[in-house]
Amino acid sequence: LKRRLFIVAALAVTAFFLLTSQLRLPERRAVGPVGGLVLGALGPAQALLSRGADGARELWRLYSEIGQLRLENRRLREDVERLSSEVGRLREQAQATQRLERLMEFRKQIPGRAIGARVIGRDSTRWFAVILVDRGSDDGIRRNAPVLAAEGLVGRVLTVTPTTAQILLVTDPRSAVGVLLQKSRDAGVVEGQGDGALHLKYVARSQEIAPGEVLVTSGLGGVFPRGVPVGIVTDVVREPGGLYQEARVRPIAGLRQLEEVLVIADGRPDR
Amino acid sequence: MTQRVALLIGVMMAVAVVDGAWLSRLAIGGGPDLLILIVAFAGLRYGVEAGALLGGAAGYIEDLVTGSPLGLHALLFVLLGAIAGALRPVVDVHQRLVPTATAVVSTLVVTLLTAVLALALHFGTVVWRDAASDALLQAAFNALFAGPVAGLMRWIDHVTQRRYTGRTIGHRVLR
Numbered sequence: 001l002k003r004r005l006f007i008v009a010a011l012a013v014t015a016f017f018l019l020t021s022q023l024r025l026p027e028r029r030a031v032g033p034v035g036g037l038v039l040g041a042l043g044p045a046q047a048l049l050s051r052g053a054d055g056a057r058e059l060w061r062l063y064s065e066i067g068q069l070r071l072e073n074r075r076l077r078e079d080v081e082r083l084s085s086e087v088g089r090l091r092e093q094a095q096a097t098q099r100l101e102r103l104m105e106f107r108k109q110i111p112g113r114a115i116g117a118r119v120i121g122r123d124s125t126r127w128f129a130v131i132l133v134d135r136g137s138d139d140g141i142r143r144n145a146p147v148l149a150a151e152g153l154v155g156r157v158l159t160v161t162p163t164t165a166q167i168l169l170v171t172d173p174r175s176a177v178g179v180l181l182q183k184s185r186d187a188g189v190v191e192g193q194g195d196g197a198l199h200l201k202y203v204a205r206s207q208e209i210a211p212g213e214v215l216v217t218s219g220l221g222g223v224f225p226r227g228v229p230v231g232i233v234t235d236v237v238r239e240p241g242g243l244y245q246e247a248r249v250r251p252i253a254g255l256r257q258l259e260e261v262l263v264i265a266d267g268r269p270d271r
Numbered sequence: 272m273t274q275r276v277a278l279l280i281g282v283m284m285a286v287a288v289v290d291g292a293w294l295s296r297l298a299i300g301g302g303p304d305l306l307i308l309i310v311a312f313a314g315l316r317y318g319v320e321a322g323a324l325l326g327g328a329a330g331y332i333e334d335l336v337t338g339s340p341l342g343l344h345a346l347l348f349v350l351l352g353a354i355a356g357a358l359r360p361v362v363d364v365h366q367r368l369v370p371t372a373t374a375v376v377s378t379l380v381v382t383l384l385t386a387v388l389a390l391a392l393h394f395g396t397v398v399w400r401d402a403a404s405d406a407l408l409q410a411a412f413n414a415l416f417a418g419p420v421a422g423l424m425r426w427i428d429h430v431t432q433r434r435y436t437g438r439t440i441g442h443r444v445l446r
Contacts (some may be wrong), residue, residue, distance in 0.1 A: 008323045015327060015349055019342030023394055035335050042288050042336060049292035057296070212429040 102150035129169035152229030152252035303412035311377035314355025326352025374417035380404035
C-alpha cells in the first residue's frame with residue numbers, strides 16, 4: 001500500500017510541479033525531447049485525420065445544400081405550375097372575351113332578342129351533329145329557334161328543357177336550310193352531310209357558281225332570319241344532263257370549336 | 272507486460288489524435304474525451320499503480336496534443352487512474368452497465384478536479400452551472416463511447432495475454 005501511495009504521490013507531485021512551473025508563464029512551456037518526439041509522430045496523423053474530417057464536413061455541407069436545392073427546386077416548380085395554370089386561365093379568359101365581343105357585335109346585326117348560351121356538351125357520335133347549351137325554356141328559348149355564332153349560322157334548336165337546349169347543327173344530315181348565293185342571289189338549299197360539310201342543292205344549272213362564294217340564309221321557311229352567312233362553296237358539281245347543279249360547302253362558323261352561341265328568342269325572317 | 276503497455280500507449284496516442292481531429296468537432300459545450308475512459312478502464316482493470324502510471328502518460332499525451340498547460344491532464348489522469356484502481360476490488364468490469372457508469376462518473380470526477388485545480392491555481396474562472404452542463408454533456412458523449420472503448424480494452428487484454436509454449440495440457444496460462 002505504501003508503495004502504491006508513493007508511486008501515485010510521486011506522479012501527482014511531478015505533474016503538479018510541471019503544471020505550476022509553466023501555468024502562468026506559457027513561454028516556459030517546453031515539451032522537451034520526448035514531447036517533441038510524440039508531437040512529431042502524432043502531428044501528421046492528426047493533420048491527415050483532420051483533413052478527412054474537413055472532407056466529410058464538406059461532403060455533408062454539399063449534401064445539405066443538395067437538400068436545400070431540392071426543396072427550392074420543388075418550390076420553384078410549384079410556382080411555375082401555378083403561374084402556368086394562371087397564364088392558361090387568363091389566356092382562356094382573353095379568348096373568351098374576344099369571342100364574346102365578336103358575338104355581341106354580331107348580335108347587334110340580328111333582329112330579335114338574342115340569348116347568349118354556353119356550349120356544355122356535344123354529340124359524341126360521328127353520325128349526327130348536335131350540341132347542348134346551358135339555356136332552356138326558362139330563358140325564353142323555343143324549339144326551332146335559330147342559333148348563330150359570331151361568324152354565321154350554327155343551326156336551330158332541336159329540343160328544349162327548362163334549363164338546357166339541344167341544337168341541331170347545320171351539318172347534321174337532318175338539317176336543311178334555304179340559302180341564297182350572295183352574289184347572284186339565286187336560291188338553293190344546303191343540307192348537312194354528317195361529315196362536317198354541307199351540300200348545296202337545287203341551284204339552277206344556268207347560274208355560275210364559283211368556289212369561294214358565300215351562301216346566306218334566304219329567310220324562306222320562317223325559321224332563320226335572312227342574310228345570315230351559312231357557308232362557303234368549295235367544289236361545284238355539274239352532273240351531265242341534270243337540271244340543277246350542286247356544290248360542296250364549308251360551314252362558315254367553326255362548328256367544332258363552338259363555345260358560345262346566340263339563340264334568337266323571337267326572331268322572325270325578314271326582320 | 273511490456274507489450275501491453277506499448278499497445279496501451281499506442282492506443283492512447285491514437286485516441287488523443289482522434290479526439291483532437293474528429294471528436295473535438297462534436298463539441299457543443301463539452302465534447303467527448305476518450306482518454307478519460309481509457310484511464311478509468313485501465314485503473315479498474317489493472318489497479319492503482321498501473322492506473323496512475325497510464326493516467327500520467329495519457330494526461331501528458333493529452334497536454335501535448337491539445338496544448339493545455341503541461342501537467343494539467345497528467346495530474347488529473349494520475350488521480351483518476353488511482354481512484355479507479357482503488358475501486359478495482361469492488362467493481363466488476365464485466366457487468367453490463369459498468370462501462371457506461373464508469374464513463375459518467377469519471378467524466379464528472381475529472382470536471383470536478385479540474386474546477387478545484389482552477390480555483391486553487393487561479394487558471395480560470397469557474398461558473399458552476401456552465402461547468403455542470405458541460406460536464407453532463409461530455410458525460411453523455413463519453414457514455415456513448417463507453418461500450419466500444421471497453422471492448423477495445425478487452426481486446427488489448429486478449430491480444431497481449433501470454434500463451435503457454437511448453438507441453439500443452441489443454442489450457443492457457445494467463446499472465
